[in-house]
Amino acid sequence: MGKSGWAAATGLGSLVLLLAACGGSSSSNTAAGTASGTASSTAVATSSASGSAPSSSTSASANATKKASPHISAKPHHTAGPQPSSAVTFNPQGTTIMIVQRSAIGYVLAEANGQVVYTYSKDSKGGAPTCTGSCATQWPPVTGTPKAGPADSFPGSFGVVKGSGGKEQVTYNGLPLYVFAGAKSYVTTGNGVGGEWHVVPLSSSDITGG
Numbered sequence: 001m002g003k004s005g006w007a008a009a010t011g012l013g014s015l016v017l018l019l020a021a022c023g024g025s026s027s028s029n030t031a032a033g034t035a036s037g038t039a040s041s042t043a044v045a046t047s048s049a050s051g052s053a054p055s056s057s058t059s060a061s062a063n064a065t066k067k068a069s070p071h072i073s074a075k076p077h078h079t080a081g082p083q084p085s086s087a088v089t090f091n092p093q094g095t096t097i098m099i100v101q102r103s104a105i106g107y108v109l110a111e112a113n114g115q116v117v118y119t120y121s122k123d124s125k126g127g128a129p130t131c132t133g134s135c136a137t138q139w140p141p142v143t144g145t146p147k148a149g150p151a152d153s154f155p156g157s158f159g160v161v162k163g164s165g166g167k168e169q170v171t172y173n174g175l176p177l178y179v180f181a182g183a184k185s186y187v188t189t190g191n192g193v194g195g196e197w198h199v200v201p202l203s204s205s206d207i208t209g210g
Contacts, residue, residue, distance in 0.1 A: 096144035096170055100152045100206045103188045107207075109172060109200035112149060114185030117142055117177040121196040125174030132164040139190075139197070142170040142177040151208050172200055 098117075101110035110116045120139070122130045131139050145168070146158035156173040163169035169176045180190030180197070191199045 092145070094144045095147050096142060097147055097149050098152070098154075098158065098170070098172075099149035100154070100202050100204075101186060102204075103186060103199075105188050105191065105199070107202040107204055108188060109154075109177075109202055110186075111142065111179070115179050116183070116186070116188050116190070116199060117172075117179055118190050118197045118199060119172075119175045120178060121198065123176050126161075128161060129163045129169050129176040131176075131178060136164060136178075138181050139178040140181055141167070142179060143167050144170065146170045153206055153208055154202070155206060 097112035099110055099112055100107055101114060101116065103110075103116060108116055118139070120129075120131050129141060131141070141163050143163070145160070148154055148158070154172075159171045159174065160168040161171050161176055163176065171177060177200075178197075180193070183189050188199050190197050
């Protein structure tokens with residue numbers, strides 16, 4: 001073979017090697033690119049999975065917390081405001097309330113419990129009670145501090161006088177007052193007894209608004 005033929009054969013061989021090298025490089029690059037893309041996709045998928053998992057776990061944890069400890073709205077606590085003072089008033093101990101009482105013989109003076117009171121004809125205005133001893137057993141004295149009932153307005157005045165044993169006996173217009181022992185409330189059975197015992201006559205006008 002001549003020199004020109006050898007040179008041609010050598011050049012053809014070099015061209016084949018060059019093309020093979022290029023092809024190999026291209027394949028290598030393609031494989032590398034594919035591997036790189038696959039790795040990137042895997043990383044992205046892993047990252048997505050990793051990112052969504054905590055979110056799902058957090059949501060589940062929150063739901064569990066809500067079920068375990070439900071939120072209860074606190075209701076306002078209302079404290080009691082100032083309370084109105086009672087309209088009921090209590091009389092001092094020993095007070096005797098006197099009222100105008102309607103009876104079978106008209107309006108008369110009585111105690112608040114309905115017991116009709118009387119005057120004794122042997123007593124004098126402003127004087128000491130004369131019904132004492134056995135008389136006072138049948139005709140007990142009205143004692144205490146007199147006070148007119150809230151619905152009554154009396155034409156006369158109340159007072160007290162020292163009675164038997166130093167007790168204060170209620171008077172009306174200066175005359176000592178008594179009750180008839182054993183008499184029922186609202187009745188006037190003691191009126192006129194012995195011609196010496198008398199009710200204290202009043203009228204409906206003595207009752208406020210009457």
